[in-house]
Amino acid sequence: MRRPVSITPPTGKLGVLTPGMGAVSTTLMAGVELVRRGESLPVGSLTQMGTIRLGKRTEGRIPKIKDFVRVAELSDLVFGGWDVFPDSAAQAAAKAGVLDAKDLAKAEKFLKNIRPMKAAFDQNYVKNLSGSNIKKAKTKFDLAEQLREDIRDFKKKNKLDRVVMLWCGSTEVFQKPEDIHKDLASFEKAMKTNHPSIAPSQLYAYAAISEGVPYANGAPNLSVDFPALEEYARARNVPIAGKDFKTGQTLMKTILAPGFKARMLGLSGWFSTNILGNRDGEVLEDPGSFKTKEESKLGALEYILQPRVYPDLYGKFTHKVRINYYPPRGDNKEGWDNIDIFGWLGYPMQIKVDFLCRDSILAAPIALDLILFLDLAKRAGMRGIQEWLSFYFKSPMCAPEVYPEHDLFIQLMKLKNTLRWMMGEEMITHLGAEYYD
Numbered sequence: 001m002r003r004p005v006s007i008t009p010p011t012g013k014l015g016v017l018t019p020g021m022g023a024v025s026t027t028l029m030a031g032v033e034l035v036r037r038g039e040s041l042p043v044g045s046l047t048q049m050g051t052i053r054l055g056k057r058t059e060g061r062i063p064k065i066k067d068f069v070r071v072a073e074l075s076d077l078v079f080g081g082w083d084v085f086p087d088s089a090a091q092a093a094a095k096a097g098v099l100d101a102k103d104l105a106k107a108e109k110f111l112k113n114i115r116p117m118k119a120a121f122d123q124n125y126v127k128n129l130s131g132s133n134i135k136k137a138k139t140k141f142d143l144a145e146q147l148r149e150d151i152r153d154f155k156k157k158n159k160l161d162r163v164v165m166l167w168c169g170s171t172e173v174f175q176k177p178e179d180i181h182k183d184l185a186s187f188e189k190a191m192k193t194n195h196p197s198i199a200p201s202q203l204y205a206y207a208a209i210s211e212g213v214p215y216a217n218g219a220p221n222l223s224v225d226f227p228a229l230e231e232y233a234r235a236r237n238v239p240i241a242g243k244d245f246k247t248g249q250t251l252m253k254t255i256l257a258p259g260f261k262a263r264m265l266g267l268s269g270w271f272s273t274n275i276l277g278n279r280d281g282e283v284l285e286d287p288g289s290f291k292t293k294e295e296s297k298l299g300a301l302e303y304i305l306q307p308r309v310y311p312d313l314y315g316k317f318t319h320k321v322r323i324n325y326y327p328p329r330g331d332n333k334e335g336w337d338n339i340d341i342f343g344w345l346g347y348p349m350q351i352k353v354d355f356l357c358r359d360s361i362l363a364a365p366i367a368l369d370l371i372l373f374l375d376l377a378k379r380a381g382m383r384g385i386q387e388w389l390s391f392y393f394k395s396p397m398c399a400p401e402v403y404p405e406h407d408l409f410i411q412l413m414k415l416k417n418t419l420r421w422m423m424g425e426e427m428i429t430h431l432g433a434e435y436y437d
């Protein structure tokens, strides 16, 4: 066996801070509470329900992941957050309409006590949102300082050992990294001069890293994925990850597309459309926010199918993604996919997928896993981009010299091999020649 990585045990309480206390965040909080009380199972969470095979298939060593790597116990999680609306988590959960009244009632006492701190907000970045629970400061740097103070106060008040931050805020408008994002000095200077290209989510990410708090971005906007903060995270030994939770339609894409490619079936087109009626859908009505989401959703197929490597099969496919805000559906999104594929001798075939999904029900266990794995990474001394967490994201962050890995099955293998590596176990290659020698 190799030597395991040295990992500090998860003693004491782990604080979970979410900028944005909307549908995803409150579904996560309520769900964790119901699971800890034994009222429900953590379905969808790899850390809680998943197992990992160790050694040869003949050894029968298949522990649960949470026992193998010792992630924090759910009973040790303490929740807090920020939002532009002053609603408690109980009120926000009721408005989000994800959970039914029976489940909400069970979690109400717990959720009522989670009140959002004042948000660092700028309506230029989320046009279709205006709230009153907002911080005031002269500069963006001062806002970041206030966020840092919030983190320290939260830690002190709740007697926490460690904290993790997960952006569950609205999708901000589309933005590409600019000069001010290229290094830390330029970024800090730009915060002090109120540069318009610094989005609120970037202030939260900066504050988290400054406080040694791991940070992940559940939305598609530019938040921690630019050189200045990537470099800062490495310098401060902070793990970071992103971006955009891989939940409904993109999850399906990254399950189906690797299958077509494995069988060398061609693709001539993939048309995806969604109807959803939650606040996320309302925010995405704004073309700026939609552009951010669209970019994030479009990437997966190109990377999985590698048109340049397989020009005859994937060189000319059309890929369209549409999102329609349709209030009657609330959080229960419907995602339609029409997939035009072709087979032997170029004969065309069609596949239709109609996924009547529940967005936040799919996102909450991802959020939980990210929190627990980022905390594990921090305790294991891992820093900077955590590419092994690509499994959870629509647009996985990765080193500049490599392309992102989107194939769900490769992502899962990478995640599990990283856990084996941490614990000094052999990697699993699936070669298996030894069984036939």
Ligand SMILES: NC(=O)c1ccc[n+]([C@@H]2O[C@H](COP(=O)([O-])OP(=O)(O)OC[C@H]3O[C@@H](n4cnc5c(N)ncnc54)[C@H](O)[C@@H]3O)[C@@H](O)[C@H]2O)c1
Binding pocket: 019, 020, 021, 022, 023, 024, 025, 082, 083, 084, 085, 096, 119, 120, 121, 122, 126, 129, 131, 167, 168, 169, 170, 171, 172, 200, 201, 218, 219, 220, 244, 245, 246, 247, 248, 278, 279, 280, 283, 358, 359, 360, 362, 363
């Ligand atoms: N639900 C999913 O399955 C899913 C999947 C992938 C990504 N996402 C992304 O996750 C994010 C959260 O989704 P949701 O469904 O919970 O949305 P939501 O609209 O219910 O909640 C977002 C909350 O963030 C708050 N907010 C916005 N800007 C803020 C700021 N600067 N500081 C603090 N709070 C702020 C809003 O007031 C709102 O309450 C969205 O960006 C969404 O695109 C969600």
